[in-house]
Amino acid sequence: MSNLADLADLVLSECQEPSEPSAPTSGLWSYRRPIVLRPSPVSxxxxxxxxxxxxxxxARFGLAATKAGDVYFCGGYAxxxxxxxxxxxxxxxxxxxxxxxxxxxxxxxxxxxxxIGSNVLALHGGHPCKSGDAVDPNLFLLNLGSRKWLKVPVTGSAPGPRSSHSMVVVGTTIFMFDGWPSQGSNRSVNxxxxxxxxLKTMRTKPRWELVILSSTEKPPAREHCALVPYRNQLILFGGFRSSRLADTWAFDTSTKKWSQLQCTGDVPSPRDLAAGVVLDxxxxxxxxxxxxxxxxxxxxxxxxxxxxxxAGIGKVEPRLNHTAACIGTKIFIFGGQPSYLGGKKDTVAVLDAKYINNRELHTPERLVELDADPDVRVLSEVNLENTRRLADLEGNKGELEERLAELEGGKGKVEKRLAELERGKGEMMRENSELKAGLAELNRGQGKVEKRLAELERSKGEMRRENLELKARLTELEGGGGQLKKRVTVLERGKEETMRQNEELKAGLAELERRVTGNPEPGGEGQLEKRVTELERGKEEMMKQNEELKAGLAELQSGKEEMMSANSEFRTRLAELEEDSRQAKRRELIAxxxxxxxxxxxxxxxxxxVAQTMADFLTEVLENQELLQSDAERRHILxxxxxxxxxxxxxPKRSQLHGVKCNLADPISNIGGYGRIYKGNLEGHAVCVKAVHVGAGSDSAMRAQTGELALLAHVSHPNVIPLYGAYLSDEPNPRICIVSPWIENGDLAxxxxxxxxxxxxxxxxxxxxxxxFLHDMGIVHxxxxxxxxxxxxxxxxxxxxFAVSTVFNTGLGTTTIVDIAKTAYWMAPERxxxxxxxxxxxxxxMWGxxxxxxxxxxxRTPFADHYKSLGQLIQAFVRGNATPLRPEQSLIIEGAGSPLVMLSERCFNYEPSERPTAAQALQDLTESIAEDNRPSMDEELAMxxxxxxxxxxxxxxxxxxxxxxxxx
Known part of the structure; x- marks a missing residue:
């Protein structure tokens, strides 16, 4: 480990030691044939x-260079x-x-x-030069002072065997990006x-770390890309995945975030195997x-x-599999595929940025600084950085002063808040104790919860028995409803009788009072008092009976409400069980x-x-986005x-439209290849109705053909016109009517x-x-x-x-020579x-x-300017005339741009397998769009x-x- 520690000290402490500037060259391009010296031995x-x-x-070799002009390279297959x-x-x-x-x-x-700095070289990965040999996948560091290679022993996971990857240094960190996995690698290429x-981990436990990104945005996997360090960023361009790329990305090493850069200007064509360097x-x-x-x-x-x-590159040799290094204002280009280099395969090409006449890239003053003595150049870069930093500080001075004033004003608030926090500290500690006690209680209750879950599982069968009991109870309750009504009627009659007796008592009392207050007979006073007492006792008994009747009536009313509530709960639960059963059966059917x-x-x-019901079921499945997990499953159901x-x-009944209002005697357009266009109305929305021509056939066959077209009503994509459905016209000779939204802007032409x-x-x-999207779903336009x-x-x-021509050319549809002539100029030669x-x-x-x-x-119509008739076009195809017939520059409308010219030429390939796919065309066009300011489509899609x-x-x-x- 002593060698590792010594190398770590050298890596982390050594400074740049620039030497004299490189030998002068003149002109934008120059070439050097290196002077070969004797090998430099180990001390x-x-x-x-x-x-x-x-x-x-x-070619395909590794290269690294210092800012002072020392270049080191090794390996390669040529x-x-x-x-x-x-x-x-x-x-x-x-x-x-x-x-x-x-x-x-x-x-x-x-x-x-x-x-790494100017005294340490890092190397990783690659392929063995001899078949059967193996390449050590570890990281190697070379101490250029002692000329001693060291294989770095790492702990934990590591990048593993790979080739065609990129490796740069920012600060004290080596960053390695992507590449192609070599034999023995277990990484995914996707x-x-x-x-x-x-590098600081070399003093303790050296280790690689797979960078955890802070956002989901990231570049596609690739190899043979150009990757350069710039300040605290990595700048990435191009490379190869399933096709060549032309995207530009930046990775911020501080925030661990990739960002795709929306670039302007002359963006390079998609490419790989290019060399990339950074100059200023x-x-x-x-x-x-x-x-x-x-x-x-x-x-x-x-x-x-x-x-x-x-500009002004002139005629220079094409290069690939080469490398480059930037020293001052000069870019030194080394090696490359020998078969393209001619007599310059043993030279070093030099591109001097001083002679690039473009102030937007480098000002003359800056180029003078970059081309100066390395010591002066380093000092200039430091001064430039300090100047930028000073300008930033000056710009922030006012904001800092305002912030300082705010902080001073808020000092009292902070102190007050600190006091509140101190007071709240005790409360928080008490709350923590309570929370701990509650947590312990929850832990004790966990076993009860698990036990309860087991009980619920066991009660699943009991619920089914309860359902049967509920049904029986419902029948019983419904039968007892008549008895309740009968009892209520009896109580109502008793209530009326009680009220009648009360009225009689009141009348008797009134008569007694009249007699008492009048001239009573001698000796009758005692009898009256006795009668009044009897009546009072009778009144109290009647009131008591009345209260008992009211209580009984309330009890019956309460029982009636409970019965109705139980009945409602039973019906709700029964509906839930039936729906669960329906969903389970539907899932079983789909599986x-x-x-x-x-x-x-x-x-x-x-x-x-049975076929009708199955067709309706499959239509329902296609419309429900949650029932199918992938496009493959959707294609299977279709x-x-x-x-x-x-x-x-x-x-399919779901696709059969009713209530479309359309006058089929008043077409909007003339007869086209497959029918007439009408404007109609459906549920208050303007719709386009296409009445399609069909030949003679049975009504059931026409319905089948209409149904096949109606399948497209379940194909949904923002760039595919949605089909609302279809129906057969009510005419002596019915026509198939396809209904879609009415698009006011009309067709593209x-x-x-x-x-x-x-x-x-x-x-x-x-x-x-x-x-x-259509091709992914197995549908051809x-x-x-x-x-x-x-x-x-x-x-x-x-x-x-889309698919209208396919459906109607395979069955009942009629295709005339007129129809073919109107489509021939867009038809692929093989058809x-x-x-x-x-x-x-x-x-x-893709030809279309x-x-x-x-x-x-x-x-203009394609090929029509060159071939005035269908016969001439067919003869040209038979002879295999060169395609495409590139339009003259004067014919290309402003804004069309060169991407469409190149893409259309690739589509006009006589060999179908050589034409680009729709996915490749989409990628090429998407990469060439700088910005898209069109309004949102959300409102239309919602409609x-x-x-x-x-x-x-x-x-x-x-x-x-x-x-x-x-x-x-």
Whole structure:
């Protein structure tokens, strides 16, 4: 461990020791052929007599450099001596092999290297240069003073074997990003990894840590990217995952947060295998591989998030698998794939930023500072940083003074608050004691809770018995209701009799009083008093009986209310149990259908009422977002439902619309490829009704075809026009009427004519998103063109008429030569030239996507300017004429942009498998959108869902379907 401790002290304490500036060069580009010296031996060993082997050509090697101009590199697969470590001096253009001791890393390629200060070199990963050899996956550090390699023993988890990754140093931390796992690695290639090695841990227990991000935003996993350190950040560009990337990201090492940068300017094309360096506050990206090897240079102004293409590069050799280092204002470019370098494969290329005539990248004054003596340059950088810091402090002076005044004014409040807190301290301690006691009580009660849960489980069967008892009790209570009413009637009659007797008593008392106050007969006074006493006693008895009757009546009323309450609770509980049973049966049905393909095929043979009920059930499943867990399950249910509809010729009741008001004698548009367009009304909302032409066929077959179209009513995506449903028109020759929202802006072609300044790329990105969704769901559009793309109120493109052509070309639909002629200019060659009219595919959809891009850019029909008739177009396809016919620059409408030109050309490939997928097109267009200021679509989507909710409800008997599914 002594070597490790010594190396740790060197890493953490050594300072930069800049030397003299490098040898002067003139011009933007220059080339140096290094002077090869004898190998530099380890101290105490004799110097070899022969010269060092030539350092170049080589590719996929590791390189690290100091700010003073010392460059170190090793490895690579195009070099005859991949195990040697070379030193190159930018000052005198000399190179030599450095002989080292210690834990030799061994020959390798595709590894990562970085410089720690000016005296320590770090190396990790890569592939073995010889088949069958293994590469040690540990981190290696080289003390350049002692020339001794050290394999760092780490504790805990580590990055593991990998290649094509990036490694840089910020402060005292080595950061390693992503790459491709090598043999023996257990990491996932789908998740990006950022590892950190704090050099301060070398004094205790060296360890790697997988960085825990503070937010969910992160770049996709990749290899062969350009990664550079900038202040306390990592700046990332490009690389390769399933395709080449052109995204720019920044990682803040303080907050542990990735942010994708929204960049402006000349953003480089997607690429990997490029070299990246940082000069002041500008990241330079040199060469790489796009669709072929490129020879351009791009500069990224980090503070402004703006890309520039470096002008005046001239004719230079294309490079990939090369490396670069920045010394002063010069960028030194080493190696690369030898087959592209010609006679310069053994030279070092030098790009001098002093000759880049662009003040927006570097001011002349700053370039003078950067090109100065290294000591002066370091001092200038310190002064520049101090100046920025001083300016920040001056700007904050007023705020600090105001804050100080606030703090002084709040001092008394703070002291008062401290006193309150002291008083509250005792109360908190008492509360803590009570909480602890309560917690202990809860812990004691935990066993009771568990016991209670067990009792509830045991009572599950008892609840079923109670349900039967409740039903019997309900019958008994309902039977006793008549007795209660009879008893109430008797009490009411008794009440009336009591009141009548009271009235008689009152009348008798009144007569007695009259007699008493009148002229009573002699000797009758005693009799009157006796009679009054009797009447008083009778009155008290009658009042007592009256109270007893009232109490009995109240008791009966209370019993009646309790009976009604028990009845209500029973009905509620019964409804809950029935609903739980329905949901359990529904889940069992879904699980059984999803379980196997054979069961799905057997269900396709259902007929009659069973088929109708099953179709309604599957329609309900598709509409409920919680019942299906993935797109794969949704595709499976769609597949089963489509088979049932075709075989049994039934129509889902949920998708069958009623109450659509539409005058089918007054079309909005002329006859199109598959029908006429009408404007109608459904539940107070304007709707589009497309009445589709069909050939002769039975009513049941037409219903099946309508049902298959109605499936699309359950396909939901923001960039796909929602279908509300379908119905058969009430005509002597019925037509299938497809109902969707009325889109006021119309189709894409007409919208762009009315709004010529509209940005095309966001709209075509919408088209790609909708097409990707359909393809993921196993649905092919079949007739993609600008006329079948609608533009919503929120300026979003939405696919329309998808799958209509497919459905009606496979059964009852009629297709005429006129229909074909109207679609031929968008039809893929493999479909147009085939004799058997093959169905459309996702690849043929992408040909149509390219044609739609052409329309969006030019406002013209694709190929129509070159081939005036269908026959000429077919002949051109037969001859295999080159495509695409790139539109002239004068025809491209302002704002269309070059991404659509390049993407449409890729879509016009005669080989279907070579065309991009909708997912790839979406990624390319999304990356080229700088900003999207279109209004939110939330209001429109809410309106669409509100109209869908008006569709008829269908009650399904799951008990009826369960035996059917189990049997099949």
């Amino acid at each position: 105490g060993k004799p110097a070899p007599n022969e010269l060092s082997p030539a350092p170049f050509p080589r 070099d005859k001596h991949p195990g040697l470590l070379y030193h190159y001096s930018t000052k005198d253009n000399t190179t030599t092999v450095l002989q080292c001791s210690g834990d030799d890393p061994g020959p390798r390629w595709g590894h990562a290297m970085t410089m 998740e990006p990894e950022l590892w950190a090695f704090d 506050d500008v990241m330079y990206v040199i060469g790489g591989y796009h669709e072929s090897v490129v020879d351009d240079v791009f500069a990224f102004k980090i503070s402004e998030r703006r890309w520039f293409k470096v 059984a259908i999803l379980k196997s393909t054979s069961k799905a095929n057997s269900l396709a043979n259902l007929q009659g009422m 597949h089963v439902l489509r088979k049932i509809l075709r075989s049994a010729q039934v129509f 007409n919208y762009l004519k009315k709004s010529p300044n509209t940005l095309r790329v966001p709209l075509m990105s919408d088209v790609a998103a909708g097409l990707k 079949g007739d993609l063109k600008a006329q079948n793309v609608l533009v919503s109120k929120s300026q979003r493109a939405m696919l329309a008429d 147009l030239l085939a004799e058997d009219a093959p169905p459309p595919t996702p690849a043929s959809d 996507f390219g044609c739609t891009c052409f329309e969006a850019m030019t406002g 669409f869902e509100a109209v869908k909710s008006k569709r008829p409800e269908v009650m399904i008997d799951y008990r009826y379907l369960l035996p059917v599914v189990r049997k099949n």
